[in-house]
Amino acid sequence: MFEVVAFYLFAALTIVMFVITVTSKNALYAMSSLAAGMIFISAFFFLLDADFLGVVQIIVYSGAVMALYAFAMMFMDTTKEVKENNPPKKIVFFLSGMIALLLVLILLTPIISDKVKALYPMSDEIGNTEAVGIVLFTKYLVPFEVAAIMLLVAMIAGIILASKRMDESITLKIDQEIEQKGAE
């Protein structure tokens, strides 16, 4: 009973928050509702016995990612309206709904065939966090290290793109000056 109530409550909250994110004209409202939606999504992870994933969701999304967005919005004038010359709404809703349905069907086809076996079964003896640690540092060690290198590369790229040599180079110069420098 508790699970049913929690599922429908958080499903409704998440959908409302993300609809606000997608439809809001103001970027600040959109970001706030996105952060709220991320926290509500972590509730699903707790309901699904994926405790560690829920904690990571809260820390990474509402901690790191939202802070990044907030910093990025300080660089821009987000109060300025972006012109939205939208196509007729019905067609977009219909097409995106159908595409999403198609994607779900394509991805679910192998699972429906009931040939799925648990590769790394969960056990009741140890907690979720321990089980995640055991699988992550044995079977998924190489992808884990590759993900670490990818995050390092992304961090360096973010620092260089956003901050390095703000007074010259690619950031403040107009196109002609950059082309002149390239011709020299």
Add this chain to the structure above:
Amino acid sequence: MITLTHYLVLSAILFSIALVGVLRRKNLLMLFFATEIALNAINIAFAAISKYYGDLTGQMFAFFVIAIAASEVAVGLGLLIIWYKRRGTIDLDSLQTMHG
């Protein structure tokens, strides 16, 4: 009783919302938000399948999806800031520099 289908339908609804956002909005920041929503919708599906098949692989994939989302935001926002400094706008239509 909540079954796997409930979670998958929820995931599909959230993914549809994200898809509508990607298709409709002209603000580049909104496209990033919509991408985050899409990745989160997929994460719910991964975690639900992981639970109902008693397999941890789904959760592992969700972790890697979160890592990819974090790096995507870092690089994407850096590029977005440069674009804003050069053009003074984050309108998607301003990216069309090659049209004839």
